[in-house]
Amino acid sequence: MTALDGLRVLDLSRVLAGPWASQTLADLGADVLKIERPDSGDDTRGWGPPWLTAGDGEDSQESAYFLCTNRGKRSLRIDIQSTEGQERLRELAGRADVVIENFKVGAAARYGLDYKSLSRENPGLIYCSITGFGQTGPLAARPGYDFLVQAMGGLMSVTGEADGQPGAGPQKVGVALTDIMTGLYANVGILAALAERERSGLGQQVDLALLDVTAATLANQASNFLVGGITPTRLGNAHPNIVPYQSFKARDREFIVAVGNDAQFVKLVTLLELPALGADPRFATNAARVAHQETLIPLLAERFASREATDWLDQLEAAGIPAGPINTIAEALSEPQLVAREMIVNLPHPDNSDLKVVGSPIKLSRTPVSYARPPPRLGEHDEDLNFPLWDDA
Incomplete structure (x- = not known):
């Protein structure tokens, strides 16, 4: 039935x-x-x-x-x-x-x-x-x-x-x-x-x-306008309300990092050997990171560019930081998770x-x-x- x-x-x-x-x-x-x-x-x-x-x-x-x-x-x-x-x-x-x-x-x-x-x-x-x-x-x-x-x-x-x-x-x-x-x-x-x-x-x-x-x-994008009076614009792979939540370029290819809370951000900057950023008041909260993202993102991008994507993804997964590759359709449909x-x-x-x-x-x-x-x-x-x-x- x-x-x-x-x-x-x-x-x-x-x-x-x-x-x-x-x-x-x-x-x-x-x-x-x-x-x-x-x-x-x-x-x-x-x-x-x-x-x-x-x-x-x-x-x-x-x-x-x-x-x-x-x-x-x-x-x-x-x-x-x-x-x-x-x-x-x-x-x-x-x-x-x-x-x-x-x-x-x-x-x-x-x-x-x-x-x-x-x-x-x-x-x-x-x-x-x-x-x-x-x-x-x-x-x-x-x-x-x-x-x-x-x-x-x-x-x-x-x-x-x-x-x-x-x-x-x-x-x-x-x-x-x-x-x-x-x-x-x-x-x-x-x-x-x-x-x-x-x-x-x-x-x-x-x-x-x-x-x-x-x-x-349109979800949060519409709400950003209705509640905050902000007309959203194109941001590429960045997020209007969360930072860092975007793609970064490694030595060989781009990949995604999706930091959803302050604890994950501390883990991220520790992994990147930039621990001082976690205590910096400009970056300590998500709202502060959104306000100062033009300063923060280049610091993270410079560090991510130093190694290959696979190396970073392995470390990010081990640290419990959401991250993943940007797959082609062929790669996505071959993902072991989808097969399972x-x-x-x-x-x-x-x-x-x-x-x-x-x-x-x-x-x-x-x-x-x-x-x-x-x-x-x-x-x-x-x-x-x-x-x-x-x-x-």
């Missing part, structure tokens, strides 16, 4: 935020029907290379991008613009627990697939809408994409090298983090609505906006039995996640439409 065994999810979304939400629900045991356009399917099916290598050594038609966010689902091709397709989807929505969609505001209503229409036939339906700017407000009708919203939401203004440094300028995060965080917030909203339905018997609409999520996840946590999962695919995916980070002691299906081929489960799907009889 999985945590969400028996939960029925109709996924009308595409690309990343919605599919990320439904993939998480599938990992937890939900039965997810992914509805795709008959001709081309989800947009991300075409977002390659790279492509999954087939058994004959040739590239298949499955993009790596699509594979990262669609495991555990059944793929059904339904033409949402046809009357027959709309009727079929309304029938499925009538038996579903959850619908996830990311149409532009108002588009679902044109097909009779909006929350108001579907909830008349299925009052217990949880209907999750994901858009760039939400269902209300002056920008509601605008399309929104992760890159655009990272810019509008302020995230890019605090990402990248500081002004005056080589390569300075705003940068997007290296993955579509706003989409992913929106998918995770969507899961929270869906599960909260399902829990409330246990008491009321009624469903509700969950309204998620990429811009809202970006603002919410079973985060790389083999999920045999019809085109390649050796398909590997990054697994779910959710570890449940009694109802663990499951990987019931690999990411589906386009229309792989169309035949299921010939049988009563989700038949309660």
Whole structure:
């Protein structure tokens, strides 16, 4: 038995935020029907290379991008613009627990697939809408994409090298983090609505906006402005509220030191053979170190530059000071800790039995996640439409 065994999810979304939400629900045991356009399917099916290598050594038609966010689902091709397709989807929505969609505001209503229409036939339906700017407000009708919203939401203004440094300028995060965080917030909203339905018997609409999520996840940076009146700027790998909490260059490569409290700072300067810094009133507390970081950081940087990163990391670990290498993706996915946590999962695919995916980070002691299906081929489960799907009889 999985945590969400028996939960029925109709996924009308595409690309990343919605599919990320439904993939998480599938990992937890939900039965997810992914509805795709008959001709081309989800947009991300075409977002390659790279492509999954087939058994004959040739590239298949499955993009790596699509594979990262669609495991555990059944793929059904339904033409949402046809009357027959709309009727079929309304029938499925009538038996579903959850619908996830990311149409532009108002588009679902044109097909009779909006929350108001579907909830008349299925009052217990949880209907999750994901858009760039939400269902209300002056920008509601605008399309929104992760890159655009990272810019509008302020995230890019605090990402990248500081002004005056080589390569300075705003940068997007290296993955579509706003989409992913929106998918995770969507899961929270869906599960909260399902829990409330246990008491009321009624469903509700969950309204998620990429811009809202970006603002919410600015966290301490937003609070620095709202509480302190400080407009955060780009600091490269430094931290606006903690010092030293950044990258340093060793003789051979950069690495990270993350000193989170005053006791760790004393350990650090002792290790660096700079013990007087620990008693210096300019550096004795974190607030003082933030105020005098332009004096402190060069002193630490000079010492770190004298040895190779591996030497420092070994010593820092032995002293109990948080530190680590700056890994490539290949190095990160080979980390023994991730291997021990079973985060790389083999999920045999019809085109390649050796398909590997990054697994779910959710570890449940009694109802663990499951990987019931690999990411589906386009229309792989169309035949299921010939049988009563989700038949309660």
